[in-house]
Amino acid sequence: MNDEKKISSPDTTEQENTLTLRNLKVIFPNEAGVIRAVEGIDLDIKPGECVALVGESGCGKSMTSLAIMKLLSSPPAMIRVDELKLNGEDLTLLSEQKMQSIRGSQMSMIFQDAMTALNPVMTVGRQLDEIFMRHSNMKRKEAKEHSIKALAMVGVPSPELRYKDFPHQLSGGMRQRVLIAMAFACQPKLIIADEPTTALDVTIQAQVLELLSDMQRKHNTSLLLITHDLSIVANMADRIYVMYSGKIVETANAYELFKKPLHPYTEGLLGAIPRLSDDHHEFIQIPDSVPHPMFKPQGCYFHPRCRYATEECKCDMPPLREIAPGHCVRCFHPLSEKGEDK
């Protein structure tokens, strides 16, 4: 259970982070103006931890993940980062060639749409072989053995037969399993899962999520889970970063965040989720929509949609403050200070 976890126990802080990211900025200049996709993001992921990055579309969460993998091409993107370390190794200085050997072996990615992430003209087995041959210097035969083992591990029935299948012959859930097998193939330290279940049905989603957290526990991998769905996060993540319009607005461990959200946006997101236990006949809504990344409002980016906004919020961007140990919020008037109103 989450509540048994200590908020910041000393031995975990001493441990080296799997991923350290400091002040990441991604901007896209074009003729019409500058799109500031990511504006100064700090992330820390500890070994074996599942960290979730939550936000709506266009908030820059996918850009963050691509920047961590150094998969953004520049131009058009302009990336600035103060620190990007994987297991203490500085990734900012590495050449593209070095990065290629790190991607897949030390950190890997699970993409949202398995159909486009897999090569349609190669059998899934061959695609798995490639990883072993590239990163572990295996011969084809040996790689095949490993691939079949990897397929069996993610629960693909009759892996010897599925090894010869093309992606289109598999169902959506199976394809996602293949992607998970590929991500875990070289036992990387960090896996970034970008909306791993959005394209799937509810019952299949449950299967895939269970598999993902199972694999994570077994291999003691760190997982960065990128999603817009707080209900997935509630069941998987240890710590949560909430992103809005390119900035982190709140970070806390999962239990704290769901119990006591401090930022009005987090409160709104939590309220907007319909629950089975609800009895009311209206949905709680956040007015308006996410600002266009080229025309972000002055002051706090959330103030036009915020029902607690004051004059102060309209002029200045609030800093990210630590309210409780491990619980930071970017708001002048965090909800706890207004008393326990629900």
Next chain:
Amino acid sequence: MADIQNNPPLAQEVDEKGNLPLVSVRNLSVHFPVGGGFLFGKKKTVKAVSDISLDIYPGETYGLVGESGCGKSTLANTMLGMITPTEGTVYFKGKDLFGVDKKTFTEMRRGMQMIFQDPYSSLNPRFDVLQIIGEPLKIRGGYTDEEIEARVLELLRLVGLSDKDLHRHPSDFSGGQRQRIGIARAIILNPDFLVCDEPVSALDVSVHAQILNLLMKLQKEIGMTYLFISHNLAVVKTICTHMTVMYLGKMMESGKTESIYKNPMHPYTQALLSAVLDIDVDNKKERTILKGDIPSPIDPPIGCRFCQRCPKAMEKCKYIQPETVEVEPGHFVACHLCSGERV
């Protein structure tokens, strides 16, 4: 045969308020031929919808729940007359939708409209808002340009957009705003029946509630009847009065939303409800996770369609199709577990 299927062809049942159903679907089956190669290929059929019956009463919201490929969109399209059924038929306001002449059919179709899932592909990018929303009026004919513009402006305000949006193009709008345009287009002809095919699944979480509240507000103001297709069981619970759970083209369970959520009888409904992730961190429930995938509707199992994934499957489920039984008034279940108690 089961009681629900022995109904007279013309729907006569009334609800508690004495209303006749607005839309009645009777023993509807839709099969599509597939494959059948060039010379020797064997012709196969996809049984998208098999033997579905349901009644939708005026003013209610009817939920249709199921995983992708279970035939819920096919069923909705057939109810709108866009697909001709293989068997069975649809009654709209008591008239057989597929038994009338073309002119009457066109008129009937005006009373039923649709909101699509993806607001990005369902609006013509080269039209401005006036053209998009006004198009149904133009096709219907008999309106001057001023009248159309006045009506479009009225609808823009109704769905929460402003007058100055009139000459903008879809690319200027966010997903939620586009869906509002789609809703305005659907209701401009004052339909009685509106099919909402996953209206929020392509939108951001914070916009979900806005669109759903708008739909509920419109229903109250205009008095429309909705068929609400969704895979989000929590949403269905909040807005629907009656619902049907489908699996592989078959009805698994149907009835009042309240009684289904309180007392889900079919193992599939139970599994669906259990698969819904909750954000309640205090009491995490034990979840039953279904094994396997949805089988292809080309060769559905001969017995119960759900038998391969059912955690409670018995030997007879593989060979005998379960009959639909009424477990409590208005609550129908197609499962051997429920019929067994009665026999």
